[in-house]
Amino acid sequence: MDRREFLRNASWTAGLAGSAGYLAALAPTRQLQELGGRPAVQGADAPGATRSGDMIYRMLGRTGERVSAIGLGGAHLVNRLSTDETVHIVRSALDRGMNFLDNSQGYSDGESEVRVGKALRDGYRQRAFLMTKCDGRTRAAAAKQIDESLRRLQTDHVDLLQLHEVIRLEDPDRAFAEGGAMEALQAARQAGKTRYIGFTGHKDPVVQLRMLSIAQQHGIIFDAVQIPLNVLDAHFRSFGTEVLPILVRDGIGVLGMKPLSAGEIPRSGLASAIQCLHYALTLPTSVVITGCENMRDLDQAFEAARTFRPMNPEEIASLLARTRTAALTGKLEQFKTTDRFDSTAHNPQWLG
Template identity: 65%
Template sequence: MRSNELQRREFLVTLAALSAAAQGLDAASSGGMVYRKLGSTYEKISAIGLGGYHIGVPKDANEGIKIIRSALDRGMNFLDNCWDYHDGDSEVRMGNALRDGYRQKAFLMTKFDGRTKASTIKQIDESLKRLQTDHIDLIQYHENIRMEDPDRFFAPGGALEGVMAAKQAGKVRYIGFTGHKDPAVHLRMLDIAAQHKFHFDSCQMPLNVMDAHFRSFTHQVVPQLVKEGIAVLGMKPIGSGEILKSGVVTPIECLHYALSLPTSTVINGCDSMDRLNQAFEAVRTFKPMSQADVVKLLAKTTQAAMTGQFEPFKTTSMFDGTARHPEWLG
């Protein structure tokens, strides 16, 4: 086994490189929101994005619509969603919120579960209908969590063919992939993409104060994304609340850490106006963390993070929707 000192040195080298990359992000502020470039594109998106799953949590659909419109009115233009969230209700709520000119304020992302050309096209078309739009700004291949998922994306008659058909029809603009389980699967996707000479526009993964210590996307995947000019989309900065159960960090600390990484946006679930206000407070008070500050913060989470207890999306199947519903894969 490698010595703790060697692991510490490797960690500091990676941290220094990521800090430099984060400092180099093309960022601008307006009306209290920070905007960053989406990878190698010229799109400017809000440094914190609105998570789509949590929009479907309030029992009153109007509350979800209120959260979306308030976010857009205050400058949070990156909207996340997925074809399968709450059996499509999250997209329905978002579509209703995007009426009355709100679509023009949004950079709209959603995801699909299909592993075949036919199922991919079907799900994208259903998302367009629910979202009440003629195009999706960023479409992402959802739950890249099994080692065979990259193969299914690039296979003949696979998901990529469906996505490219949608892009050629003007239904989607940019293409990315997501996953929450293991950085090895993300790295395999990037390797196979390179073999096919295909460049993803974005990649989404958990980036938080626990991830730095356990199956770390931060250390294993983010440097490769930065090298390839692929937008880094952070998710689960608070781990759906699980990280706070550790009792060692605050929500604002969690968000400031994720914002200090070379992320184009940090997608944060907001199922109430209080949670939305918290996200805006994190942006208002944000200053890029120094390497020393990051080391100090992560030192507080080391013991809590070592077994993955507070990242159940990595260690259990409770977040694996496509495992519970293999029919979604097509």
């Protein structure tokens, strides 16, 4: 089934699109002004949001968990870094109030989890909201990866466990099939290996909508979903337009990823890194996850939090107008248009 056929045949999209929040989000600038009849922006003065030091804290959907509005990405914690440098970055982030830590079983073949596990010794685990991901599509493969992640992270549980890279139209069906990965995630939660469950995807919003629909058919509402949200996304295969309103409507924690599009946006001169982070923070996100390959990157993330105020409609319109032409080709969001960022395409054995 190709994307066009899927959209034509998927009658359930009409139900999702019927919500006021979805219709309000069809225009990118309006998406930021209203979402389901309420303000979309989540500044420090938004309900449930607080500020302490240089960090903003928001609620993770309906979970009641208070998490840092900017989270530390795990994929960048090995690149050009020694183990000691990784430990220093992670502990510095936690010391300064960035409590949300992202990771995955496949990041640098598990080395990112190993290093974070070392960083979380000496009481640091208790200060972190720890998330990791598994890639297996079968129950057996996913369960094995979950246990291996816990061993590498040196913990008996994570706070959030997500099914990684739901990027193919068949991925939701595989995950929810008998003996599929969702059985492993639910079993992990029942066994106390995770408190919450979610999934991620970066390729096409239609896949995320299908995952949410099939989950609903099985009586499951995810605690969190991780999607790309940046100044280019509003114009091309937009997760912000198509998926974000559904997550907000259902009280699902929104984890925004790729706010800088792997650095392509600031490198292109379209927007600065701080502007990119402010844009993503202006959306109704619980956490915006950003990679930090050095202390300068970490300082930049805290500066973005410290100086953040929700962007007004005029600022948003100007930024989106500036990025529209570059965004429409998809070349600056290669995670949508190529397999460069598809770790399961390069490591199909992970799928099981």
